[in-house]
Amino acid sequence: MDLVREKLLFLISTPTYAFFIGAEILFSYIFKKHYYSTKGTLMNVWLSALNLGLDLLLRGFVLVFLTYFFQFHFLLIKTPWIYWMVILFAEDFTFYWLHRIDHFVRFFWAVHVTHHSSEEYNLTIGFRSSVFQPLYRFIWFIPLPLLGFRGEDIMLMYAITQIYGILIHTQFVKKLGPLEWFMSTPSHHRVHHASNIRYLDKNMGMVLIIWDKLFGTFQEEDEAVKFGLVTNLTQPYHPFKTIFHEWKAIINDLKKESSFKAKLMYIFGPPGWSHDGSKKTSNQLREDSKI
Helix, strand or coil: CCHHHHHHHHHHHHHHHHHHHHHHHHHHHHCCCCCCCHHHHHHHHHHHHHHHHHHHHHHHHHHHHHHHHHCCCCCCCCCHHHHHHHHHHHHHHHHHHHHHHHHHCHHHHHHHHHHHCCCCCCHHHHHCCCCCHHHCHHHHHCHHHHCCCCHHHHHHHHHHHHHHHHHCCCCCCCCCHHHHHCECCHHHHHHHCECCHHHCCCCCCCCECHHHHHHCCCCCCCCCCCECCCCCCCCCCCCCHHHHHHHHHHHHHHCCCCCHHHHHHHHHCCCCCCCCCCCCCHHHHHHHCCC
């Protein structure tokens, strides 16, 4: 992403975040909603800072990586408005699958779980980043330069969609009429952050909800949402246990007496899988609850 576009995006996004977060904090206080806590907000800032630092360190490498694959592109869209429209859909589609893998493969869930581990839900949760995701996220975007999209444009579009993705982390905005049909809305994303059994691993889209509707991960918000994990953290504000607790759980599971296949499943199977039925995946929980 060139410096001019990066600075412009920063100049637009920073006051936008400040305005909406400030307004949400004010309304939360006025209407006694208790959506914010000092410890929770500081934890979100801490996780965001770690993720941003790693992202900045890798940015040059990621651009070189994507540019390398661009030389093998087999398609090139020359009409600017079509180029940007297609890259939006292609990037959002790619993110959907990245996000879906983060939820259905435990190795990646161990990274992503920090984003879901808060029992609070407000705009700062959008900054509660999966700290180590920048280490592998770019691999999923290899198809985009092959389709003729330049590395700096892919990174710019990802940053733009991230802005939207952050702003839908709110409880104040209810349903948005026809936009609910095709956009990821605050209502859809509340479902994504819920620990209700019927809501687990649903609504993965960043900007568009059409991917969830096409690939079977869509769920309407039709019951009160309980935020957090199925089993919430005992030390929710610990700066390191919040990041590494699932890795510790994986190690503990690997120590159990089980087959080699079971050990692979504890790493690469779905979160909640167990060889002895002591834990349940989201699909097993739904089956048990007849949902």
